[in-house]
Amino acid sequence: QEAWAQTQTISGRVVGTDGSGLPGVTVIVKGGSQGTSTDSDGRYSISVPASTSTLVYSFIGYAPKEVAIAGQSSINVTLSSSATGLDEVVVVGYGTQSRRDLTGSVATVNAAQIANKPVQSFEQALQGQAAGVNITTPNGVLNNPPVVRIRGVNSISLSSAPLYVIDGIPAFSGNSSAVGSVPNNPLSNINPNDIESVEVLKDASASAIYGSRAAGGVILITTKKGKRGQSRLSLDSWVGWSKPVRLYDILNAEDYIAIKNESVRNLNANRIALAPPGTTPTLAVEGFRPTLDANGNPVDTKWYDYIYRTGFSSSNTLNFSGGTEKTTYYTSVGYTDQKGMLKGNSFKRASARLNLDHKIFSRLTVGMRAGYSNSRTASPNSGSVADGAFGTAGLGRLPLVLPPNVPAYNPDGSYNTNGAGIGAGANINPTGSNNAPLLPGYYNPVVDLENNYFRSEGNEVQGSVYANLEIVKGLNLRSTYGIYNIAFEDQAFYTSLAGDSYNIGSASNFYRTNKRWNWQNTAQYDLTLGGKHNFSLLGGTEQQKTTIDRWGANRTSLADPFFTTFQGGYTNIATTGNFQGENYLLSYFGRLNYNFSSKYLASINFRRDGYSAWAQKWGNFYGASVGYAISEEDFWKNSSALSRVSFLKFTGSYGEVGNSQGVDDYASLALYNPALYGPTASLFFAAAGNPNLTWETSKKTDVGLSFGLFDDRIQGDASYYKNLVDGLILYIPQAPSKGIPDNSIPSNVGSMQNTGVELNLRVNAITTPNFSWSVNANLTTLKNKVLKLQYDDQRIGTATSGLETVNYTRVGHSVGEILAVPSPGVNKANGRRLVEKRNADGTKTLVQYDHQGTGWTTLDGQPTSAPSQLADGEYYGPTLPKWYGGFDNTFRYKNFDLGVFIQFSGGNYIYNGTKAGLHDMRFWNNDVDIKDRWTPENPNGEWPRVVYGDNVSNGSALILSTNVEKGDFARLRNVSLGYSLNQGLASRIGLSTARLYVQVQNAALLTKYKGIDPEISTNGSSNTGAGVDRNSVGQARTYTVGFNIGF
């Protein structure tokens, strides 16, 4: 007979550092088996044997805590988050792993770093948050996909973007809009507030399980799940105001008139000097004159005022989550309505999500992840997306070129237009005849803004269902079937009043469906032998079928201005934007993880992929890694000196993964496409194809260490990486005289490597009950080098918007360096642009340019041929940052928290093409710094003597080194100040948690770069066209105020 054991009951509450109750915390007896978990408010009660001396409190994501009972019956515990800790669970491909046992390179970004930011898609919030991940916001247009590069550019012709996997199902990414003016990033369909964590798989060991799609790294997105034993309702809301920053300072009407007329006088002087003695050349007219408004005052138009505004945005997410013993659920609805700083630029998303997990039997679990969203993006023609840099309607460009002395509206209130373009005002064409008006040919932006629209709508259904059967302990069979369907409707409408469809009017509609199904079957076996040998074995298959169709039509010749939609009355219709593609991926994969007492670690991944787009379809990919956690050795633990280093692990990995992202579905085939010859049909030779086309192979090496100091108060990791890409596909430029379609044929011929070092440091610098300061910093270096192209001295140009080629890629250098003709400045003697011209023997000769005068001459006045970019240019590179990172500080004082996040990047060059346009001596307006031009009285002027019509001296017609600048910057990306209601106050008003905050996004920028923004990438995500700034709009500054409350 057993006596009643003496027991004691202990109760209390477990809270986090913010004072809120932590539900689901495990409370167990140290060394015993009894345990319980906390309720939704963090409260618990446990009966334990009287002999029990210590309780252990543990919870995923928090540092466990042991508390001595010492006679207490009530124990309240505060657990501190170890979100950056070593014991967190890391999501990896087809599974999870403890960070402690990880041998691959995986960066984790958690929910708090992503949520509640004034962004459209979650990747925008990843900026600067993870080592090795470089994210560039190419312009300030809403819902424009950011350029994401993991450990450098990993391809030249295919995509260098990472593979995005949402809850196990590969996602669609990249701009998917058929209408050039409005971008649509499919990833914006996910409400960032629904995301639990984002994992970035960087090396071969971590990513090889994704085989042929892993060359650019893999980003795993895990959405939120409910927690057992709790029921929560929370509301996250914010409102924000966006404004432009750092706009160019351009000439006002008076200065414009003065500068341009001076340029006309100089032109005439050139022509008189050139005329044979005794003759008079045709002289240009000083035609720049004040235009008077209705009150007789000179017009001085601030074009920026018509284009920019303070955009108001709001976002609300309501979620409800919880769980019982058998079922957990998370469900949310969200709505965000964001208006950008550009007039007419908006983004709206309504989203809903339901994540369910249900245990049918103890060994059989089923569940689903399902998201629906509707997103609507509208944008005016910003000239900043999809090759629009040189458009005559682009709002990035118009305020820079339009004369400030002409009005937007006529005195009677009508638009100031002349035909398609803006009216001349009082300006007379200096080089025209009969005092013809000076018609700029550019459009009046007000007409476009008030009448045209460009919209892209996405309806997305994304999700999966799974069943997981644990056959015997540790052996799980799992089948997951997912779909990822998006329907896009893109619309463009152009008024007939003026602009692109002047006199006609036109409307285009495009309908696109992206359909994907993905079926994965895996077997996972975890077992421990002899207590110390831990095995985890995974085997599986995956199939994925993707179909993309798009059709569209363009209707022209509007019957009546009443009609502003595609369905209205028009005379003509023509098809446009048709696309049809499909691809299929069939895969077999496996993984073995082994560790001995979490001390010696090893992992092998293998994948065999067959992909339909290739001529040679099958490829094998693998990654292997080892690790040694020396701090787990007894000698380490027992040494008082060494054990101050609480954790130290060395890892190394090597593997080969592939790249198939971005290859056309039928790239290997020789094809004929249909077209029209007037009224009859035709069929043209459209693609040469390549019967040998196959994967690009990325050979990834990674050596690293991770450490924890002083009980993990300081944690960090450092790694060296090398990605060697072989079999790089080049769309090999063919001589245009061969007349091959697109003048190129894809072929696996190149090689390129990225090397660098990544450092991560997480420091809990100060931790006191009332005040804490933690720092999370990361730094990455990158050196990109092209090792092989088709032949050694090949240079491959990448054009900006099809008009101007700045970037060239060649062997031995970084991709896409800037090729510019060096200019030492201005000849002080005569104000002409000086340029270095290369002689046959490689030496340089200084030459100078005199527009419509003596032209190109040597310094002693001898005529010489025009310098050219290809013959005389020098390279400036890299255009990719050599170093970048983030520095995130979190301060807490009592109930206040302050976040200061700095993002930095540098070592790169930018071609500031916008600056070339800003000093062009056609009728275009100029930067106010043109006042420091050369004149006889100002021989040290920065800019050449102004000559009307001169588009050469300042870089419009010749790429000049004058417009190449360093791109180093540090940006105060986010500053937030929050206040959390203390528990008592919150519960008195019926809340369990409440936090109010204000934040500023893009608060300040420190840079010597003279353009709007050193992050601008006019060529978007082009691998070889980085570092070009041509007429794009910069990023907004956004102020937000918000709250998060839980019930």
Add this chain to the structure above:
Amino acid sequence: LLGFGTVSCNEELLEPQPKASINSADAFNTPSRVLLQVNNMYDYVKAGNFLGGRYQVYGDIRANDFINRTSNLVTGAAVWQHTITESSQNDVINLWGAGYAAINQINVFLAGMEENAPKFAATPFAADFATTTATYYKAEARFLRALCYYSLLQYYARPYTDGNGSKPGLPLRLKAEKDLNNNNLARSTVAQVYEQILTDLNFAEQNLPLTQSSASLNVTRAHRNTAIALKTRVYLSMARYEDVTKEADKIVSAAAPFRAATGVAHELNPSIVSVFTSPQETTESILAFPFTAQDQPGTQNQLAYYYLPSNQGGNGEYNLSTAAGSILAEPRFTATDARRVNFVTTVSNVSYLRKYTAGSTASSPYTDKAPVMRYSEVLLNLAEALARTNGAADARALALLNAVRTRSNPSTTTPNPAAYTASSFSSTFSIIDAILLERRIEFLGEGLRNNDIMRLLLPFPAKSTVSAVQPSATLYIWPIPSTEIATNQAMTRN
């Protein structure tokens, strides 16, 4: 249970076939597919960057009859002011690219016709396909190839008349290019390219049908007289005047009314206006490229967009100059000339060309045909050849010149006061001058001016603030595009 055994690995899904493209192996399987490819060759030659608009524009704006109004590099501002460089995208690079893209489509077609010849012997091909239809098609292909090479030569090479064709010409691409080989090809001489042009045209003349199947196709596809007409132009550019006469005589009657006796009955249309009135398919039009609302010239390629003023549906990119030396300032281009009355419009004191009227105000947006050759050109080619061979006294030359001139200056008086007579000519105004002047008037905006200036090695006249370009100047001809120099290692600069 979870279906490991039922995983169906759909290996056949790894071989998807496009539904909107035809595999090259199947492109010559039926007669209709072959015909689609014939249409395609024309479609490539009429590309907006080539003979579908811009070629015609460049031909006029290099000279002095037009004034650039928008300073837009995309619409030829650099061509107009002679400041193009080897990296000028819209003109130097794109014209070359479009021309050679057309040439390769033609070469791929010709190679495909040889490779697939065995298929033509059986159904679904008609019995006479191989012997008749296929021969017609090949002749059309070679006609178009000749037209391409001729057109490119006029911009990227020194005129034949400069050293009898001894100067560097073009890389002569005659093989179908479908793979990575043959990137490097050196330039042939100008004479060698002309020789190939004539070989192709002779083949075309011998093998083209006498007529196509409809009046419309007689304008938009080649027939025997089209090849002959082009030969008169080619020989004129080579200054082989007797050959011009020989060819022209095949399609021009000895005396007025001048007309072609065989094949398509080309003749001058009584009204120049109706030649340019939709559908522009009079028998005067020897070759012109069609556009429809479905198949438009493309942005900033449309002739009407360049020349029509903005209140008439164009963009007024260029207006007509009235300065001394311009055609509008020429007293012999009289105020009552039908070409001035109908084809010149003045808005706010500025004159514009109104030859292409399907501006955006019309329900058929910018669907004017792009003209390539008209019968009036053949008459003036012949007139010039006769005058140069036989001297000013050649009566037929005078009659041909007057046929073109008086058509637009009709009169009830006899003789027509607008007509030239022997006494019209002097040491400062020869019959040759009269013919050249008539060409400027007649073909204003049709792109022949550049070719006329170059073949005679005349300077491009000064205009507005732009200086003249002498025949000795480097920029007298266009530079070879940087894109070609960068990829074709055997290429040399101009």
